[in-house]
Structure formats: structure tokens, C-alpha cells
Amino acid sequence: MDDTLIAAMLASTLRVSTPLILCALAGMFSERSGVVDIGLEGKMLFAAFAAGAAGAAYQSTALALGLGVLVAVALSWMHGLACVSHKGDQVVSGVAINIIAAGMTVVLGIAWFSQGGQTPPVGSDVRIQALFPGLPEALYGIPLVGRIVGEGLLSHNAMVYLALALVPACWWVLFRTRFGLRLRAVGENPQMVDAAGVSVSRLRYAALTINGVLCGLAGAYLVLAQSANFSANMTAGRGFMALAALIFGRWHPVGAFWACLLFGFLDAAAIRLQGVQISGFGEVPVQFIQALPYVLTVVLLAGFIGKAVAPQALGRPYSKER
């Protein structure tokens, strides 16, 4: 493999992984606090739409990002209202969020922009550009590593680096702060947290708020960095892939990060492997590589490659016993 290919694969892996990382971290906060979140897909989709619509209408990056985050947080709170405050079914609520998002984004898109559910492209000054313009090319002269470091690692926009920085940050919040300790405790044993005089629902709402912010960033990234506009169902299962990565990473930020990179790499590889003959194997079906993250997650969940231990109280609404 030459350095051009390695650099290109590294670059596209990081680009594809970014929304997965943000979304998986979002899911981690919610699920560590004991609230199942299969609505990641819907929140990301709705945030992408909000960012696309605001970006196209107001030509402002900050507004696009802000509205994307706001919409995702609002959906998270709706989830909280249904299944933290009122003890509804968390899975059903998540499914509802996904279906509402899939329908409503297209409805609003057609009504507001009449382009078949798409938003108009946001201007290039609104899009999030590479953080170090010109730097990658300057490094190409260095032998061996120049191209890999330049194109592979330094050609990205700020959100890619933000996602990478959030991995240790989330680890620190979760495992080194009092808030993180309580958050994890409420997902394992809410009765104990309640007995200690800490509000279970307030903690779960806090987790859901962080979850919304991160989902919003993931959705906004899709519109502002990856493509230039919103199109119907543009998340295309990424929310579920992030959920798979979260489980694959055993509800741990660093584990989830590696799983996202792996899934991102498979995604990037699937495009490049189209029609490529591998000696001994023949042609590798692209569909097989696309399905691999889901297959791996099922195999992991079945305990064949280690055990994935979910937070104890995951999926159970908390009510005080009388």
C-alpha cells in the first residue's frame, strides 16, 4: 500500500467516523444514566434538517449549529417527558422520535423549500472549512509520513478535531467528576442514588440534555461539513450504527471511539472495494462489508467475543417504592 492510499483512507475514515463518534458519545450519556436511546437516528436527522434549513435561510454557521443542537435537545426532553417523568416505554418513545423525524423533516422541507424535501445548499462561507488550510500540501514534501500526516490527519475541519477531543473529555466527565459518578450510579442503581438524596430524574434529564447537544452536533456536521445541504433520510442508519458502536465499545467512551473508527473504516473501505478482486477470495461483496458492523454487534451481544455488560438499570423507569 502506498502512502497516498493510506493517507486517503485515514482521511476518509476520520471524516466518516466523526458523526458516529458524536452520536455514540451522545448515546453513552443517556444509556449510562439508564435511559435507552434508540432515537439517536431521529435526533441526528432532525438536527441535520434544522441546521440545513437555518444555514440556507440565514447564511450563518453559528445559527445553523445552534438550531441543530436546540432541536435535538428538544427531542431529548420529549423523550425525557415520556419516559423519565411519566415512565413510558423508552424503546417505544425512541421509535416514535425516529418516525416523527423521518416524516416531519420531509414535510417541513417540502413546505418551506419545495425541492422534494431537500434544503437548498448552504453557502461555502457557511460551511465548516478545513481548520488548517494549506498546511497539508506544505507537508507533502516530507518523505514517507508527509502525505499521511498532512492529508490523513491535518486536512480536517474543526468538528472532526472537536469529536476527537470530546472522547477524552467525556471519559473525564464520566469517570473523574462527581457528576459522572452519580450519572453512572443512576444507571446502575437508581434506588441508591435516590436514597443518597440526589434526584434521579434531574440526573437523567441532565444526561439527556448532553445527549441532545451531541446528537445536534452530529446532525449539523452532516449538513455543514460532509454534504452541503439536507436531503431526505440523509442519516441513512448512522444513528443505529452509532448505537451498535456504543454497544461494541461496551458503553465506554474509548471503546466506543475505537468501534466508531472501525465502522468508519469499513464504510470508507466499502466504497473503495467496489468491484475490486482480492486474490483467493474473488470479489468481496460491498453489502457484506456494509452489514459487518451490525453482524459484529450481534455476535458481540451473543457473547461470542466477550461480554457486553449494559448498565444494570438500563431501560427501567425509576419509581420510588412506597
Place this chain on the structure above:
Amino acid sequence: MNANYALPRWADLVLLPAVCLLVALLAAAGVVAMVGQDPVEVISVLVQGAFGSQRGISYTLYYATTFIFTGLAVAVAFHGGLFNIGGEGQAILGGLGTGLMALWLSHALPAWMMLPLMVLSGALFGAAWAAVPAYLQAYRGSHVVITTIMFNFIASSLLVYLLVNHLRPAGSMSVESAAFAASAKLPGMHEALAAIGIEWDASPLNMSLILALLASAGVYLFLWRTRAGYRLRAVGSSQSAAEYAGINVRHQIVIAMAISGALAGMVGMNEIAGVNGKLLLEFVSGAGFTGIAVALMGRNHPVGIIFASVLFGALFQGGAEVAFEVSGFSREMVVMLQGFIVLFSGAMVYVIAPMLAWVLSKFVKSGVQHG
């Protein structure tokens, strides 16, 4: 389920779903008004489009047929205490089973042998696809909700792979199989009605509607009139109690999901054998998820599911009509409404039920017991 409210039975079965539906409709009407449409006009076009003509009614019932299958699938799993979110994947596999059987044998066998074989093959494929996550939950402890989501994606990849690489006739550009021979085509309803002397417009509505109604009756008889159904419901209402009663909970989980998958698999009869006459992509198009809304609306009872399916069929048909007639309106409005229905009659029912109980207690003094 929740001790804070108690509704009389008629209110629980009829009034509560109606109120949940009303709230969902109001939310959708709010969005309709927000995008500058007149909700009243939209609804009248919708009702007219769904029920105003023979063609409209036929399409409504054609959509309803698919939703009956997926709704029953969700309901049977629910009675076994499982949330089957994998109807989409099971329906894909069911269609694959139906289609493979047709491609394999439809040249050689007559219709009276072919069609039952196709139903059987579709149901078996769907059942097998659902039984794997069920087995993994029962014996390996992996949660069926997550694994069925994963199985949805795996199923759609599998279908794309088979269609692109193996089933597509040589030289064809479109991603679909060869057309089946005539013996693998389920007769349309208009053909069946013509045979007994009733004139009816041609439409995609086909004999699988009868199959769906039979399946509903079968599910009712199974769940409430057989011992096996009783065991299944016992596990659904309390696993530990069922265990003490000597019921093998693990078997029941696999059985419930397999039946559920078989029902979802029969979607293939309506879409593949009844309408398209060949295997193609996207023939399920979200019906697995609509099944969740249908089951929630229909309170997981076959009769309720038939009504809810007709309602959703009408929404899909009427919605398409509205999208055609009213500019700036899209049929995704129906998907959105479906989401609201899942939200209000599934997740937020504990918000609505106590309010309803409170309101009822003001009007009906005797019928309400306070829990």
C-alpha cells in the same frame, strides 16, 4: 400496568385509543397549519381520496393488508413480552422466501400448489429470521430490541446483495429479479370478484386480504383459545410466575418471535406475489415500523389491529391523494402522523390515561374505581 389510574373497560378499549389518536391528529394538524395549509381541507381531501371511490377503497384495503400482517406480528411478540422492532427485516426475508420459491418452481407447478408453497416459504423465512434474535435473547442474553434492529440492516443488505449479484437476469440494468410465471401470481380482488359476477375496478388489492383476515382469526384463536397461546401470554405477563408454573420461558420466547416473524413474512404475499410479480428492492418500505403503530392503536388485539390497519391504509392512500391534489403537501405527513400515534398511544399513554380517568370521574361517578 400503572396503579395510579383505573379506567372502566370500555374506556380503556375504545375511549383511550380514540383520545390518543385525537391528540396525535391535533399535533399533526398543528404542523399542517404551521406550514400554511388548511387542516380541514386536507382532511376532507384525505377522506375523499381514501373512501370516495372504488379505486380509493381498493388501495386503502391493499395498504391495510400489509399493515394487518406487520401489526399482528408486533402484537404476538408483545403478548409474549417482547418488543419486535424487526418486522421490517422479517418482511424482507419473507418476501425473499416467497420470491425464491416462485423463481424456483413457478414454471413447473400449477397455481394451486404454487401459492400455498409461497405462503409457507415466506412464513418460514420470516420465522427463521426472527427466531435467531429470539434464540440469542433466550439463551445468550442479548436484548431482542437491539438485535432485531441489527437484523433489519443485515436483511436489507442481504436482499441488495442477492438481487444485484445473483437474482438479476443477465443484461438487465434494474435491480430486480426476473418476472415469475403466471402460476405464482395471487389473483387480484377484481379478478376474484369478477369470477362471482361482481364488477370491480382493477387495483393492487388482491387475495392476500383474505389471507390477512384468516391470519387475524388464527392469531385470536391461538392466543385466547389454545394452551400454547395461554403459555405464551403467561410468559408475557410475568416471566417469573410462568417459570414457577412450569412453563419453559426460553422456548416461549423463541416460539413467540417465530410466530411474529412468520406473520411479518407474509407481507411478501401481498407485495411480491399479489402486486409486483417479481422480487425487487424496497417492497417493504417501512411497513414493519407502521406495524408498531398499528399494534399500539389496536391494543394488540386482532380486531383492533384490523381497524387500525384500515385507518392507516386510509391515511396512506388518502395521504398520497392529498400530496397529489394540494401543492406543498407531501405524503410523508402520514409518516409523521404515524410517529405521533406511536408517541401518544405508546410512550405517552401514561400521561393521557390519568387525565382521561380524572375527566371521566367527573362525569361517570360509579364506573370508575380508584386504584
